[in-house]
Amino acid sequence: MKESGSVSRSELELFAEEVGPEGPVCIVGGRTHWEVGGLPDPSAREVRAPSGIVQVLPDEMMVRVRAGTPLRELIIALEEKGQMIPVDVDQQGSPTIGGALSVGWSSIRRLRWGPIRDLVLEIRYVNAAGKLIKGGAPVVKNVSGFDLPKVFVGSLGTLGCLAEVVLRTQPRPRVAKWIVTEGNPFEIRKQLFRPSSILWDGIKTWVLLEGSGREVQAELACLREHFEEVDAPPHLPKGKRVSLRPSAIKQYATSLAPSSYVAEIGVGLVHLDSNVQSTPPGMALSPLPPGSIVDPALQDGGSDTMRTTSTAEPTLGASLPTPTLAVHKRLKDFFDPMGRLNPGRSLL
Amino acid sequence: MQLASDGFASLVGALQSALDPSRVRSTPIENVLYGRDALGSAGGSAGVVCFPLTTEEVQECVRIAGRYGHPVIPRGSGTGLSGGAVPVPDEGLAPVVIVTTKMNRVIEVDEDERIAWVQPGVLNLDLSRKVAHLGLHFAPDPSSQQACTIGGNVANNSGGPHCLSYGVTSSHVLAVEVVAPDGSVLVLGGLDPEPVGYDLRAAFVGSEGTMGIATRIAVRLTPLPPAVKTVLLGFPTLDSAANTVSRIIATGYVPAAMELMDQRITEAVEEFVHAGLPVDAAAILLVEVDGTEAAVEEAARVVAEIAHDESAISSQIAQDEATRAIWWKARKSAFGALARIAPNYYLHDGVVPRTRLTETLRSVCDIADSFDVTVVNVAHAGDGNLHPIIPYDGRDQDQNERVHEAGNKIAQLCVANGGALSGEHGIGLEKRDLMGVLFGDDDLVEQDRLRLVFDPERIMNPHKVLPEGSRCSEVAQLLARAGKAWA
Ligand SMILES: Cc1cc2nc3c(=O)[nH]c(=O)nc-3n(C[C@H](O)[C@H](O)[C@H](O)COP(=O)(O)OP(=O)(O)OC[C@H]3O[C@@H](n4cnc5c(N)ncnc54)[C@H](O)[C@@H]3O)c2cc1C
Ligand SMILES: Cc1cc2nc3c(=O)[nH]c(=O)nc-3n(C[C@H](O)[C@H](O)[C@H](O)COP(=O)(O)OP(=O)(O)OC[C@H]3O[C@@H](n4cnc5c(N)ncnc54)[C@H](O)[C@@H]3O)c2cc1C
Numbered sequence: 005m006k007e008s009g010s011v012s013r014s015e016l017e018l019f020a021e022e023v024g025p026e027g028p029v030c031i032v033g034g035r036t037h038w039e040v041g042g043l044p045d046p047s048a049r050e051v052r053a054p055s056g057i058v059q060v061l062p063d064e065m066m067v068r069v070r071a072g073t074p075l076r077e078l079i080i081a082l083e084e085k086g087q088m089i090p091v092d093v094d095q096q097g098s099p100t101i102g103g104a105l106s107v108g109w110s111s112i113r114r115l116r117w118g119p120i121r122d123l124v125l126e127i128r129y130v131n132a133a134g135k136l137i138k139g140g141a142p143v144v145k146n147v148s149g150f151d152l153p154k155v156f157v158g159s160l161g162t163l164g165c166l167a168e169v170v171l172r173t174q175p176r177p178r179v180a181k182w183i184v185t186e187g188n189p190f191e192i193r194k195q196l197f198r199p200s201s202i203l204w205d206g207i208k209t210w211v212l213l214e215g216s217g218r219e220v221q222a223e224l225a226c227l228r229e230h231f232e233e234v235d236a237p238p239h240l241p242k243g244k245r246v247s248l249r250p251s252a253i254k255q256y257a258t259s260l261a262p263s264s265y266v267a268e269i270g271v272g273l274v275h276l277d278s279n280v281q282s283t284p285p286g287m288a289l290s291p292l293p294p295g296s297i298v299d300p301a302l303q304d305g306g307s308d309t310m311r312t313t314s315t316a317e318p319t320l321g322a323s324l325p326t327p328t329l330a331v332h333k334r335l336k337d338f339f340d341p342m343g344r345l346n347p348g349r350s351l352l
Numbered sequence: 353m354q355l356a357s358d359g360f361a362s363l364v365g366a367l368q369s370a371l372d373p374s375r376v377r378s379t380p381i382e383n384v385l386y387g388r389d390a391l392g393s394a395g396g397s398a399g400v401v402c403f404p405l406t407t408e409e410v411q412e413c414v415r416i417a418g419r420y421g422h423p424v425i426p427r428g429s430g431t432g433l434s435g436g437a438v439p440v441p442d443e444g445l446a447p448v449v450i451v452t453t454k455m456n457r458v459i460e461v462d463e464d465e466r467i468a469w470v471q472p473g474v475l476n477l478d479l480s481r482k483v484a485h486l487g488l489h490f491a492p493d494p495s496s497q498q499a500c501t502i503g504g505n506v507a508n509n510s511g512g513p514h515c516l517s518y519g520v521t522s523s524h525v526l527a528v529e530v531v532a533p534d535g536s537v538l539v540l541g542g543l544d545p546e547p548v549g550y551d552l553r554a555a556f557v558g559s560e561g562t563m564g565i566a567t568r569i570a571v572r573l574t575p576l577p578p579a580v581k582t583v584l585l586g587f588p589t590l591d592s593a594a595n596t597v598s599r600i601i602a603t604g605y606v607p608a609a610m611e612l613m614d615q616r617i618t619e620a621v622e623e624f625v626h627a628g629l630p631v632d633a634a635a636i637l638l639v640e641v642d643g644t645e646a647a648v649e650e651a652a653r654v655v656a657e658i659a660h661d662e663s664a665i666s667s668q669i670a671q672d673e674a675t676r677a678i679w680w681k682a683r684k685s686a687f688g689a690l691a692r693i694a695p696n697y698y699l700h701d702g703v704v705p706r707t708r709l710t711e712t713l714r715s716v717c718d719i720a721d722s723f724d725v726t727v728v729n730v731a732h733a734g735d736g737n738l739h740p741i742i743p744y745d746g747r748d749q750d751q752n753e754r755v756h757e758a759g760n761k762i763a764q765l766c767v768a769n770g771g772a773l774s775g776e777h778g779i780g781l782e783k784r785d786l787m788g789v790l791f792g793d794d795d796l797v798e799q800d801r802l803r804l805v806f807d808p809e810r811i812m813n814p815h816k817v818l819p820e821g822s823r824c825s826e827v828a829q830l831l832a833r834a835g836k837a838w839a
Pocket of ligand 1: 036098107112
């Protein structure tokens with residue numbers, strides 16, 4: 005094997021032995037999101053990833069951490085070195101970094117800092133054959149081979165058991181300011197250059213601005229609305245997450261009672277209580293390309309046509325087209341031919 | 353190769369009846385023209401070259417190639433630097449090269465959502481130009497952006513100077529419509545933030561044409577910054593320039609771009625572009641900060657202070673857009689300017705942790721000396737992404753060998769220093785056999801597994817990225833044991 009760059013090698017190997025090559029296993033983190041994707045078969049043997057921070061490298065804007073490390077421990081260790089990763093943790097339970105990556109939910113600061121998948125530079129995992137595998141490399145930019153690390157994000161432990169990861173970190177912004185206003189959130193987005201988060205409950209809009217003091221002041225000066233500073237964002241309903249193309253939020257919100265939801269503007273996520281009807285009849289959102297809007301110029305070889313608004317009919321909770329679904333299934337089959345990893349849990 | 357056989361003639365005939373015959377070509381000229389990419393040193397031979405206009409035409413081409421059992425090579429503008437688009441015959445069968453450059457329409461722009469659907473043949477810079485009036489741009493900006501296609505950017509997960517703060521192509525691709533190796537159409541990813549299923553979009557971006565052909569791409573558009581400041585710094589030593597990079601990162605300011613050029617390349621570029629670069633400096637840095645007016649003032653001041661502290665011998669801030677443009681032109685024409693030094697150049701793009709930039713640059717020079725070749729250095733320094741360039745005369749066989757040996761050593765050096773083989777140009781053919789330096793056998797088999805998920809028959813761009821030995825053979829057996837079908 006090659007130089008691993010990791011000081012926790014033997015511990016990783018022990019973990020690989022524990023997972024082994026046979027029999028159903030389910031990989032457990034902090035169990036804070038255990039029900040996502042369905043409960044695993046109770047007969048599956050439980051395994052846990054090693055825990056501990058291997059190295060915080062602020063000059064590289066990177067951290068190497070074992071997958072079982074509690075998120076809170078990681079956040080504190082990074083804070084001490086003036087770094088951060090954009091993830092949110094609230095008070096309950098002890099979620100782990102492996103669990104957060106495997107669930108794949110991004111922070112409410114995604115608008116500025118990007119989705120959680122963009123954090124992952126290298127992964128070490130135990131595959132279904134019990135072998136320790138490395139994907140990616142510990143550098144911020146890398147196209148050496150296929151991107152296994154990103155494919156693992158959001159895969160709910162169904163492709164392999166994460167043992168250790170290298171994440172990209174960011175310098176902690178010196179100032180972070182939440183404000184609240186009654187202005188239109190879509191207009192506010194246009195007025196600001198780099199807001200970290202814009203949340204809307206149908207009545208009020210919360211905005212997070214981060215950066216140096218001057219940066220935040222400069223952004224605030226661009227706001228045409230009256231606003232007030234607040235300590236924290238609104239409470240997010242935890243019952244359901246609805247994923248929409250960002251422009252569909254406006255229409256979708258008309259079917260919801262104001263204050264019964266919190267929408268992430270510019271991102272497209274809506275947080276709801278579980279008792280809220282989340283799929284209004286007649287509305288659907290599709291991830292499909294605008295198949296119905298093939299540019300007429302394509303057929304006749306004429307000049308480009310530009311459209312400035314989307315005419316794609318949204319379709320909610322769209323199921324995957326058959327050939328695409330087949331590739332998703334094949335991914336699971338090829339990475340776990342015997343179906344031993346988190347049996348019973350599925351993304352599809 | 354099977355060029356003259358009946359089988360080949362009937363393959364060409366089938367393709368010509370599916371597409372307009374003028375868009376299916378197999379003359380010796382096309383054979384050669386589409387037999388290489390910008391790597392230059394690796395030559396293949398295109399069997400038949402197709403220029404489809406629509407997704408449906410791409411499907412037709414792929415299905416016909418599949419029926420005749422010929423490999424398919426996706427191709428954009430051929431500016432790739434790792435031989436990714438070089439057609440390699442598979443078991444003697446002539447490759448069907450599918451060129452996407454005529455699929456060059458911007459299909460839809462949603463200004464509010466900041467998303468564009470484009471065909472793969474749209475040139476990178478054309479997209480930014482077309483949306484500039486909306487105050488938007490496509491952030492990945494490879495130096496080849498006037499010529500390379502967005503399909504090529506997606507396939508190579510390309511970077512560029514401004515990817516330091518904006519992220520590489522993968523961060524700007526929301527969804528891709530793909531013609532799969534069996535001719536079916538897949539939609540990977542979505543415009544919503546949490547599309548259903550696995551992140552197959554992520555697998556496809558950077559797959560170098562081995563997983564299918566991108567036929568429509570939904571890209572994220574980024575607002576143009578309200579203010580930009582570009583600082584040109586000259587340093588007495590390479591070390592002081594590299595130290596400045598590390599120290600800027602350590603302050604917590606992440607500039608939009610931070611590019612390094614050594615003296616030799618600066619001289620060559622200056623002669624070519626006349627940008628007023630400080631040719632007396634051992635190294636120069638081009639640093640760009642963007643954001644709100646107040647933020648860029650502050651960041652530019654910090655950059656200048658650190659540079660001063662590191663004994664910079666010159667420091668200039670672009671006072672107008674024309675100066676900024678010519679400085680960037682100078683940086684982006686670095687490779688072109690090398691034609692003044694020698695007829696060919698060989699370029700690696702290894703990446704190292706940024707704190708090891710100085711020592712790595714020094715070792716690169718030592719390696720060049722030991723092979724008696726000249727090296728000049730350009731680097732996306734903020735990302736630790738080196739571009740050591742070796743100018744040479746390809747007609748000289750001995751030089752040729754020394755240059756490639758030195759290149760291999762440089763790639764290995766990057767891995768030994770805790771980095772990776774390629775930061776943005778991809779593995780292709782060129783670095784395929786070096787993959788074992790970075791990965792173990794099991795790691796490579798696992799990557800082959802991912803490739804097989806998309807292309808179980810290995811039809812798409814065969815012989816690229818993974819060394820021939822790293823084949824995942826157990827999938828078929830295990831699936832059979834589990835009573836499941838193979839594809
Ligand atoms: C109330 C709350 C809100 C949160 N909101 C956010 C948010 O907005 N953004 C954000 O980034 N994070 C958020 N988190 C954190 C994150 O979502 C959770 O940490 C994560 O989803 C679950 O972590 P866990 O360790 O509890 O995983 P578990 O609940 O134990 O497991 C979740 C899934 O991950 C799999 N898994 C666990 N460990 C591994 C591993 N090592 N390898 C492979 N698979 C593994 C499990 O098998 C299971 O399928 C939130 C946490 C809480 C408690
Ligand atoms: C002077 C110069 C400067 C450069 N600067 C940079 C730089 O700063 N950063 C950087 O990252 N790169 C740079 N490059 C490399 C190159 O321009 C990029 O890799 C670019 O993205 C390739 O695009 P292309 O259209 O030319 O693709 P091609 O070279 O035609 O193909 C590249 C790869 O993509 C595949 N491919 C192409 N189109 C598709 C498609 N539609 N679907 C699936 N696969 C496809 C091909 O099979 C091949 O593997 C530079 C090259 C040159 C010559």
